[in-house]
Every structure is written in C-alpha cells, then in structure tokens.
Amino acid sequence: MNKEAVIREIRKGEETKVCQLVLECFNEFVAPDYGNEGVKEFLKYVNPDSMQERLEHGHFAFVAVVDKQITGVIEVRSNNHICLLFVKKECQGRGTATKLLELAIRRCGLAKHDIDYIDVNSSPYAVKIYERLGFIKTNTGQLVNGIRFIPMKLQLPNIKFPV
Secondary structure, three states: OOOOOEEEEOOOOOHHHHHHHHHHHHHHHHHHHOOHHHHHHHHHHOOHHHHHHHHHOOEEEEEEEEOOEEEEEEEEEOOOEEEEEEEOHHHOOOOHHHHHHHHHHHHHHHHOOOOOEEEEEEOHHHHHHHHHOOOEEOOOOEEEOOEEEEEEEEEHHHOOOOO
C-alpha cells in the first residue's frame, strides 16, 4: 500500500468496515494498556449502530481510502473534540493521521467560526503521535470506566500545518 490515501467523508453503510479497522488498531496498540472494564467500555462505543447514531446526531467522520480499502478514520464531536483517530498499522508513518486531522479541523472551522482549539482524550499509546501533531497535555493521566487517557489540546493559531 504505497499509494497516497484519499480522504473523504464516511459514507452511510461503511460503519462496519470503519469499526473493524478501529478495533484492529485498538486491540494491537491501545487495549494492552486497559483492563477488562476499559476494553468493554470501548467496545460499547465502537460498534456500527452506535457510530451511525452518533453521525446522525452531532458527530462527523472522515476516512482515508487506498485502493477502495479504508485505512484510517477520524471522528469528531461538537466540532472540537476528537473521539477516534486510527490508522491501519501498515499505513502509519505516511501522513494519513495528519491529513485526516487537517480536513477535520477545516470542517470544524467552517461549522464553528470562533473555534480556537480542538481537544482529545488520548490513549497512553497515542500521546507521542498527538504531540507530533502539535497537541499538548492539559492534565495528567485519567481513568474513567476503565478507559485510560491523557487530555490534550491543539491551539489552532499554533497549528503546525496549513488550515
């Protein structure tokens, strides 16, 4: 998969494929930091019906596609909070997360003209990835319903790529 990903809005009916990608990445990179409670909580969130419901009520998502295969996803709530950002293992390190984030920020800015930041509750695994994208930690590690996360924020005026 050396082709460049095309980034576009998720299409109705792709929720199952997107959730499979998220779970594949979650199981490999994030779940090892979680106990049973955290894994169960995450699984409740990442299922096609829940995703479809969220997309119909205040969330939006973009996917990265290479050769008709979904290779990455970003989901955003309230035009300023990243809920999911995952890229298939073999596609990591190619700028896919940056492209997904860039398009999501543009969409947020169109919907919310006074937006000055976007935030995320990063898994411990993804902190360094988010830091490379320009995010900073806003608090220490948290544990809620078994989900381990570090609150992070990207101040948009200091963004590292053109918006």
